[in-house]
Amino acid sequence: MNFDQVEVIGFDADDTLWVNETYFREAEEAFATLLSQYETPNKIDQELFKMEMKNLPLYGYGVKGFMLSMVEMALELSNDTVSNETIGAILNIGKEMIEKPVELLEGVEEVLKALSPKYKLIVATKGDLLDQERKLERSGLLQYFHHIEVLSEKKEDNYASLLNHLDIEPSRFLMIGNSLKSDILPLLNIGAKAVHVPFHTTWVHEQVSTNAKQEEKFLTLNSIKELLSHV
Incomplete structure (x- = not known):
């Protein structure tokens, strides 16, 4: 899968950067x-x-x-x-x-440290604004991100609005996340790229089926550390 055009990489937060x-x-x-x-x-x-x-x-x-x-x-x-x-x-x-401590998933900081000199990195996540800001502060990862966005929903319109606001062409944007429903399929539908890094447990509300044609359009990794082999 070719990511040569990518200039900006977005990361989901919960269960992509840390345990939630x-x-x-x-x-x-x-x-x-x-x-x-x-x-x-x-x-x-x-x-x-x-x-x-x-x-x-x-x-x-x-x-x-x-x-x-x-x-x-x-x-x-x-x-x-x-x-x-x-x-x-x-x-x-x-x-x-x-009040739970922020437990980073294995390899997260290593990946962000390697990618931040080469790409603009952003966080695009759902959840309570205050809680997500608190977790980002506790995570020690803020230094790697160009922009933080806490969305009320993660559908095509939400992503399109965010990319337009940040003046990012969808074809130059890559999203990394654990949810097919929220982090992968909406991005493909607006012409962006996506990488799925599954977490060992997924909320029922986020579970969705995909077909072979859809699966050809995104990359699935076992660990976020594998991302460094592709971008």
Whole structure:
């Protein structure tokens, strides 16, 4: 796959630069344990996901919206009888997620250090603005990036608007990310290039199927370190 025209490389943040989804899975397990008197863990997990999807247009992505969905789900499952102590414990689950240390994925800083002298690097990620800014600050990676963009969604229009704002031709842009739905397919649809670096766990909302014709258009790597062999 030819990346000779690429001048700007974009990186997703969560589960591309650092660990994120693992903490959500741990939080879901803790939430199910808290509410085990009302339902089975599997049912709680299913209902929480439905609540998140219902609330997504209101709260957007990120830990804070997840916290509110957990509280609402607790009230619903308990028929509004859940204790103040349990609500407090749910809020603490969310606060602990926000306060987690930023754990960089293997090879990330090595790759950014190697690429930053040759390309403009940007971050294009979803999530809560304050939380993502906090994680970027804690990561120690800010020095490598020309621009940081926290998007409310990652669809074709969002990317096209971002590239237009930064005066980047789509054909000269390469996106690196772990989500086919958010980081790969929208970029291909606007004429940019993309590299998929899967994370070991993917949120159900981000899971999508691809066909052979689509898969011919992007590169899949086992590790972000392999990127240095291609650009």
